[in-house]
Amino acid sequence: MDDLMDELKAELLDLALEAASRAGALLRDGRPDDLGVAATKSSSVDVVTEMDLAAEKLITELIMDRRPEDGLLGEEGASRAGSTGVRWVIDPLDGTVNYLYGLPAWSVSIAAELDGRTLVGVVEVPPRGETVQAVRGGGAFLNGRQLRCGEAPEMGQALVGTGFGYLRERRVRQAEVVRELVPRLRDIRRAGSAAIDLCDVAAGRLDGYFERGLNPWDHAAGVLIATEAGALTGGRPGDPASTELTVAAPSGLFEPLQQLLEELGAWHD
Secondary structure (H helix, E strand, O other), X not given: OHXXXXXXXXXXXHHHHHHHHHHHHHHHHHOOOOHHHHOOOHHHHHHHHHHHHHHHHHHHHHHHHHOOOOEEEEOOOOEXXXXXXXXXXXXXXXXXXXXXXXXXXXXXXXXXXXXXXXEEEEEEEHHHOEEEEEEOOOEEEEOOEEOOOOOOOOHHHOEEEOOOOOOHHHHHHHHHHHHHHHHHXXXXXXXXXXXXXXXXXXXXXXXXXXXXXXXXXXXXXXXXHHHHOOOEEEOOOOOOOOOOOEEEEOOOOHHHHHHHHHHHOOOOO
């Protein structure tokens, strides 16, 4: 049974790596150089939407060609129940606004679940030339180098990443939470890609991360990568990462950060 599971993990990882690499190349090479010049015009937004859809189409067609009975859940509408117990959770372009403006914090995020439990996660970050991957129980790696999250600093010395939602009312609430947090931390960073932020916790580039409003495709791969690098991950106290709240940090910082976010009501709009 263990051998069969190892074979499945290896197969899913190889497929996720290939799909993420192909989609990343499509997005990198297909982006017009002047896309950000008219970033507020609908024509530019349409180009990004087309690229997003094209990347998801590439990923889903490759997966269905190799594993036609699997399930799918994609940000751009891919949805299929499947019959194998395996479901692919896909964000073809995480950091869409960054991509639109030519900022380098965008990625392709692909996770594979078995019966609701994430087995494999891959985050491809073409602007950085980085491929981050993890297999449950097998560690996390960046371009072949094993990752370990950093040691937990005191709360007042922690550099913590976060993100804001698209809805104005949610952003206002999130800004209020950040205002309360800033005096209690070293500083806050907001890069604009949840998948990258979670990988940065895994790599020790951030001490911690939290965000409200993430969908499964935003955090599925990144949460596994952070966990396999030694970080603790979850949502509100006692809950897994979810749309309500996602938190990642090493033990010693995770607990007080999670508790402070609970006290501040970071989990509601």
